[in-house]
Amino acid sequence: MISWKDKKEFWIAGARIADPAAKKIRSGCLLVRKGAIAEIAWQKEVDTDLPVLDAAGMLLAPGFVDVHAHLREPGHEEKETVATGTAAAAAGGYTAVCCMANTDPVVDDPSVVEYIRCRAAEADNCRVYPIAALTKGLGGEVISEYRLLRDAGAVALSDDGRWVENSRTMRTALEYAGMFDLPVVSHCEDHRLTANAQMHEGFQSTRLGLKGWPAAAEEIAVDRDVRLAELTGSRLHLAHLSTAGSVKILKAAKRAGVRVTAEVTPHHLTMDDSMLETYDRNLKVNPPLRGGTDIAALRAALRDGTIDCIATDHAPHTEIDKQVEFNYAPPGMIGLQTAFALLHTELVLTGELELVDLVRLLTLGPAETLGLPGGRLQAGDPADLVLIDTDEEWVFEKEAILSLSRNTPLVGRRFTGRVQGIFLEGNWRSVILDG
Amino acid sequence: MQFKRKDLLGLEYLTAEEINLILETAGSFKEVLDRKVKKVPALRGVTVANVFYEPSTRTRMSFELAEKRLSADVINFSKATSSVAKGETLRDTVENIQAMKVDIVVMRHGSSGAHRFMSEFLDASIVNAGDGQHEHPTQALLDMLTLRQRWGTFTGKKVTIIGDIMHSRVARSNIWGLTKLGAQVTLCGPPTMMPVDIEKLGEGGVSVEYDLRKAVAEADAINILRIQLERQDARLLPSSREYFEVFGVGPEALRAAPEHCLVMHPGPMNRGVEISQEIADGDRAVILEQVTNGVAARMAVLFLIAGGKIEEDDIQ
């Protein structure tokens, strides 16, 4: 069957091809030559002497791009490494992942950027684009060396996990980043309003006796950052938006022409704060799982384009990290391996989101947001592709987790739609269909 | 009716029938406490571990007395959470308890949900003696036992809880317990200590009133919570004298309440902060009755939790 596997030139035939730029899913055949997309023929079959991969019944799309993941290396290799994190990413259909700067040491020095890229090249699972620290040591006071970091390969700047409280520092960071057109990714949280907070502030936090994280703590931060983006004219990207109020501010800012983009995570789209009644530490994330009104607003913002992309905020923690009382557990859940299946099952099959829009939000959306390559089906571009069986029903088993950590509430969940594998520069990788 | 639960994690998870069963059982144990020989063999051969991660003299003593009155074997373990590595001890404790073949663990812990966490790993029954700001079910049960002895029924009765509702596990357990049995609960305290949407907790039986005099105007009982200024993670109040001025229960505030209104306090009291001297010692206070009932209520809980492991006639 896999006669095309080591070929320099082959057709992928019979698939439905999702083209996010054209906003269309059509039957087509795609020719891969020397690792690049050579041609797309919008027809069911091709007449050719070249090897053909029969992808009948499958969905072929550009490989997914994640603009927000924590690969934990260097410094927390017990939670995740670049190799294990990218293996999970590839299994989830991702051909490119941006990793956050809160490692140890922090990604505030070009050598750390180079180190991560080196590890990624060794692992060779998917592309890795490091995001560098916005301020030195994530300290929130002194901006880091954006030009040197960019030249080493950093694609954006972020103190993710910490909001830059000092407005003057944030202004400086945006102004200086603007010179290199590097996007500034902001984790919006007024930390004074969220001190010791464990979950979304609302009826459920009252019921469970856990300290609340009010929506206003995010919205205050979003509002300030949007105003500073307007003041400086620089590119601002809002990480993991979680509230209806944030969506409202974002919408108004976009209408006013501010250069702002935003992401939302699969878990904020599909899980709510009432699930915390079991005190499951794997449901503790930051920002916290919100209520139904927020979820509805986030979903609407996906449909109307207010939110630009879906990002996983894949945040591995070991079992021991999470095997503690709720208030001592570090926030975060892994998500690279399940993002598509979860969203396809909960949003596409329920009619809340078109399949082509989900593909766009996982490909072109994130690529454009941070100005990355990929996310398109363009002749001449690297053949970074994902092959999906949208009908396959499967259960996410703990043993199948490729991430080093297993902190996900989704173990045992039944999904419809499964990533079969990716092509990375035309090379097939799969954890299911082993050739 | 038989009590079928392995653990007592909170009153939210119990039905009205189960709560009534505990209160009835507690009523019969109260008679035991009036006897000359205040001991029954009901828990003979049962090992109970009292595990206290937060300092507590009253609750721990009350449980220990209840256990001894039931002839259980008792071990005590207390440790302040602040002095040990986060979370580490709880897992160790679980393993130790498992190895020691303890039957019932009575635990107090500063983290909401800690008991739920324990129950994931432990075969022994768990009785919640207070978890964070979540539940303190046996306190609510003893409060309810005290009221039940006076009233006979909860239907149509009105209870006002005054103080720091946000950080109070006593308030939450009382809300669930009282509303399930048909009482109405009014909450009164500073808005900085009133958690969002608390009215939704008791299925229609809960309201919030910030004016103390209005809050007690129709109360059949008031339950005054201890104000712990030292425990707030942010300054939620300007001072204790201002608190007493606005929410402290003294003779004048009590005059706004009906003649028959009972005064409760889970203790220990801060006289002059949330309650005045004359009210604490006054004839409407049932605070010492609460203490006595605490032993009976805890005996009932332990007895019912151990149910199935012991013979019914052990109580005789």
Ligand SMILES: [Zn+2]
């Ligand atoms: Zn973040």
